[in-house]
Amino acid sequence: MKHVLSLLVENHQGVLSRISGLFSGRGYNLESITAGVTTDPGITRITLVSSGNENVLEQIKKQLNKLIDVIKLIDLTEKPSVHREMALIKVHAAPKQRGEIFQVADVFRTRVMDVGMDSIMLEITGSCEKIDDFITIMQNYGITEIARSGLISMEKTKKIKGGR
Amino acid sequence: MNISGAEMIVESLKKEGVNIIFGYPGGAVIPIFDVLFAEPSIHVVLTRHEQGAVHAADGYARSTGRPGVVLVTSGPGATNTITGLATANFDSVPIVCLTGQVPKGMIGNDAFQEADTVGISRPVTKHNYLVTERKDIGRIMKEAFYLATTGRPGPVLIDFPKDIQIKKIDDKYPEKIQIRGYKPVSKGHSGQIKKAVKILKEAKRPLFYIGGGINIADAAGIFNNILEKTDIPVISSLMGIGAVPSDHPRYLGMLGMHGTFAANMAVSSSDLLFTIGARFDDRATGELKKFAQQAKIVHIDIDPAAIARNVTVDIPIVGDAKTVLEELYPLIKKPAIDSWIKQTVQWKNTHPLSTETEGNLLSPPLIVRKISEVFPDAIIATEVGQNQMWAALFYNFRKPRTLLTSGGLGTMGYGFPAAIGAQAGNRDKKVIDIAGDGSIQMNIQELATAVQEELPVIIAILNNGYLGMVRQWQELFFDRHYSSTCLMRRPSCPRDCNSPGDQCPPYVPDFIKLAKAYDAVGYRVTEEKDIEPVLKEAGKSKTRPVIIDFIVSREANVWPMVPAGAGNDEMMLGEGSLI
Numbered sequence: 001m002k003h004v005l006s007l008l009v010e011n012h013q014g015v016l017s018r019i020s021g022l023f024s025g026r027g028y029n030l031e032s033i034t035a036g037v038t039t040d041p042g043i044t045r046i047t048l049v050s051s052g053n054e055n056v057l058e059q060i061k062k063q064l065n066k067l068i069d070v071i072k073l074i075d076l077t078e079k080p081s082v083h084r085e086m087a088l089i090k091v092h093a094a095p096k097q098r099g100e101i102f103q104v105a106d107v108f109r110t111r112v113m114d115v116g117m118d119s120i121m122l123e124i125t126g127s128c129e130k131i132d133d134f135i136t137i138m139q140n141y142g143i144t145e146i147a148r149s150g151l152i153s154m155e156k157t158k159k160i161k162g163g164r
Numbered sequence: 165m166n167i168s169g170a171e172m173i174v175e176s177l178k179k180e181g182v183n184i185i186f187g188y189p190g191g192a193v194i195p196i197f198d199v200l201f202a203e204p205s206i207h208v209v210l211t212r213h214e215q216g217a218v219h220a221a222d223g224y225a226r227s228t229g230r231p232g233v234v235l236v237t238s239g240p241g242a243t244n245t246i247t248g249l250a251t252a253n254f255d256s257v258p259i260v261c262l263t264g265q266v267p268k269g270m271i272g273n274d275a276f277q278e279a280d281t282v283g284i285s286r287p288v289t290k291h292n293y294l295v296t297e298r299k300d301i302g303r304i305m306k307e308a309f310y311l312a313t314t315g316r317p318g319p320v321l322i323d324f325p326k327d328i329q330i331k332k333i334d335d336k337y338p339e340k341i342q343i344r345g346y347k348p349v350s351k352g353h354s355g356q357i358k359k360a361v362k363i364l365k366e367a368k369r370p371l372f373y374i375g376g377g378i379n380i381a382d383a384a385g386i387f388n389n390i391l392e393k394t395d396i397p398v399i400s401s402l403m404g405i406g407a408v409p410s411d412h413p414r415y416l417g418m419l420g421m422h423g424t425f426a427a428n429m430a431v432s433s434s435d436l437l438f439t440i441g442a443r444f445d446d447r448a449t450g451e452l453k454k455f456a457q458q459a460k461i462v463h464i465d466i467d468p469a470a471i472a473r474n475v476t477v478d479i480p481i482v483g484d485a486k487t488v489l490e491e492l493y494p495l496i497k498k499p500a501i502d503s504w505i506k507q508t509v510q511w512k513n514t515h516p517l518s519t520e521t522e523g524n525l526l527s528p529p530l531i532v533r534k535i536s537e538v539f540p541d542a543i544i545a546t547e548v549g550q551n552q553m554w555a556a557l558f559y560n561f562r563k564p565r566t567l568l569t570s571g572g573l574g575t576m577g578y579g580f581p582a583a584i585g586a587q588a589g590n591r592d593k594k595v596i597d598i599a600g601d602g603s604i605q606m607n608i609q610e611l612a613t614a615v616q617e618e619l620p621v622i623i624a625i626l627n628n629g630y631l632g633m634v635r636q637w638q639e640l641f642f643d644r645h646y647s648s649t650c651l652m653r654r655p656s657c658p659r660d661c662n663s664p665g666d667q668c669p670p671y672v673p674d675f676i677k678l679a680k681a682y683d684a685v686g687y688r689v690t691e692e693k694d695i696e697p698v699l700k701e702a703g704k705s706k707t708r709p710v711i712i713d714f715i716v717s718r719e720a721n722v723w724p725m726v727p728a729g730a731g732n733d734e735m736m737l738g739e740g741s742l743i
Contacts, residue, residue, distance in 0.1 A: 013296075014286075025287050059473060068291045068311065
């Protein structure tokens with residue numbers, strides 16, 4: 001099963017390699033990893049997607065928590081949270097196909113970032129599944145290049161009944 | 165006051181109470197050695213190889229409980245420490261390893277003696293640092309000692325670029341420490357402790373299983389109190405040896421691949437394995453599917469990641485072994501388990517360890533027994549292989565921190581430098597390295613260190629002319645194909661030789677001549693009657709290391725043995741006997 005782990009880590013050099021090294025060294029799956037600084041310049045948030053059975057995931061969390069540079073770890077898999085990914089996709093588009101591609105792209109709420117002689121670049125944001133679906137459709141036209149950001153996630157605020 | 169980075173490093177060592185370090189100089193650490201030159205409170209042991217320095221610091225740390233400190237240069241100096249750091253990391257030994265680095269501005273340029281030391285050492289240390297700002301030295305030194313010695317201890321490496329060692333700023337050692345990502349648990353969860361007490365009360369065949377954590381946490385005292393109070397039988401992993409006196413009536417010995425009959429039978433029959441500071445290593449458990457099948461498992465460990473990794477645990481307790489046991493002590497009662505105790509005693513009595521071995525030359529187990537008789541309070545270091553198992557099984561360990569052995573990584577060449585470190589930290593004790601003739605050659609260069617430091621370490625070489633443990637596997641499981649394990653082999657030997665005898669070429673090196681070359685003392689023992697007198701003679705040396713070359717039966721095997729894939733109760737007890 002896929003797990004989304006959100007980590008707050010020290011913003012030191014080498015932190016990413018500690019984490020990716022842990023995954024490669026112990027043979028864990030690492031499907032995506034993203035990192036960016038938080039409002040505290042000393043802290044980086046890392047979102048990573050991993051998969052494996054329950055025991056393996058338990059070990060992954062324990063081993064990550066053992067890293068001195070990991071300040072906090074939250075498993076967002078079971079918690080109400082927002083998961084988003086972005087992708088840039090360059091699609092082969094002969095002039096007469098463009099209209100059709102724009103129509104589909106519009107349904108997926110993508111944005112056109114660049115138009116070339118025989119290709120267009122689209123930006124799509126959303127869940128991984130949505131991006132997967134869009135890629136599948138665009139493959140019919142021919143994808144020449146693709147760049148995915150990896151997942152970023154955040155836990156939702158708890159809603160209190162009767163509160164404001 | 166303006167002080168250089170090197171002065172700050174040495175100041176930090178003094179503030180941490182360090183009075184001995186093990187090292188080897190080089191271009192990138194000359195400023196630090198220069199400060200040490202004028203520092204009378206810190207003794208520098210110059211080893212002959214950086215790996216020896218780390219093992220020596222490791223032996224010092226394991227035997228004294230204080231962190232071992234290493235100082236080496238950049239590039240090859242740093243890369244040579246990796247085996248030592250990995251050894252210490254696996255066995256949770258507190259070490260602070262200081263390495264030099266090329267000046268900051270040259271990092272990444274493939275400078276002379278440059279290596280990505282933090283990158284290379286990352287997987288084999290508890291934590292590591294590259295110091296990039298002069299002002300950070302004090303804080304990082306303080307953190308390093310704290311990390312190395314608390315929680316599950318381990319090696320911490322700090323890489324110091326040369327320019328930072330030279331730069332002067334107004335500086336002093338910090339008083340406080342704050343690492344927001346590091347909060348080691350000490351106290352166990354009281355609800356879990358209560359559950360453990362309850363399950364122990366209900367058990368019919370309870371068994372204590374102790375590991376290295378008990379020795380590291382200095383929990384042997386409280387554990388022995390619990391043992392006296394409950395009278396529950398106890399087995400030990402290799403690393404737990406020494407916590408309970410080997411001749412204690414409830415002690416059944418080491419479990420695992422070369423465990424005792426009683427320990428392996430008990431673990432297979434127990435209905436409650438009460439585990440303290442052990443990590444269910446594969447050499448201890450044998451085939452996991454067949455391990456302790458009838459037992460519920462309580463597991464006390466300071467490292468949450470060690471719990472439920474290899475076996476399913478019924479009651480996990482994360483905490484320091486000593487703290488948790490102190491909390492358990494008043495709650496535990498003596499259970500009514502007379503028939504179980506009787507059964508374990510019977511296993512001990514019907515299948516005691518035997519010093520008899522295959523072959524007509526000296527018996528290695530007998531030699532270890534004699535060492536135990538002549539030096540009952542020694543610190544024993546071992547190399548890795550048959551020598552290690554014979555030492556673990558046949559020396560009568562009675563105190564914690566008296567067995568220094570590379571349990572996790574299984575590092576040949578560990579024992580002798582570890583013995584040097586232990587002797588440097590325990591001048592009043594007898595320190596003996598029980599070695600194989602293969603292993604001892606992996607760090608034999610440290611003989612010069614021992615001679616120079618006037619350390620009377622005894623090296624007892626169980627010389628069978630083979631890499632014995634691999635040869636044993638080849639004999640038992642590979643049709644006696646002694647492939648690359650004979651240390652006497654010459655081109656004139658038959659290609660498929662597996663029948664050692666008088667016709668074999670002479671052994672090299674001649675360990676007596678070797679000892680002489682280093683101005684150490686050398687003896688050779690070939691007769692049983694000489695074992696004891698020579699050991700006693702060796703014990704008289706006060707300032708010179710002693711090599712004793714025991715010529716032992718070439719094909720002596722370590723028994724019992726649980727073959728790969730078998731359960732712990734499926735032991736081979738001797739040649740051709742499988743139960």
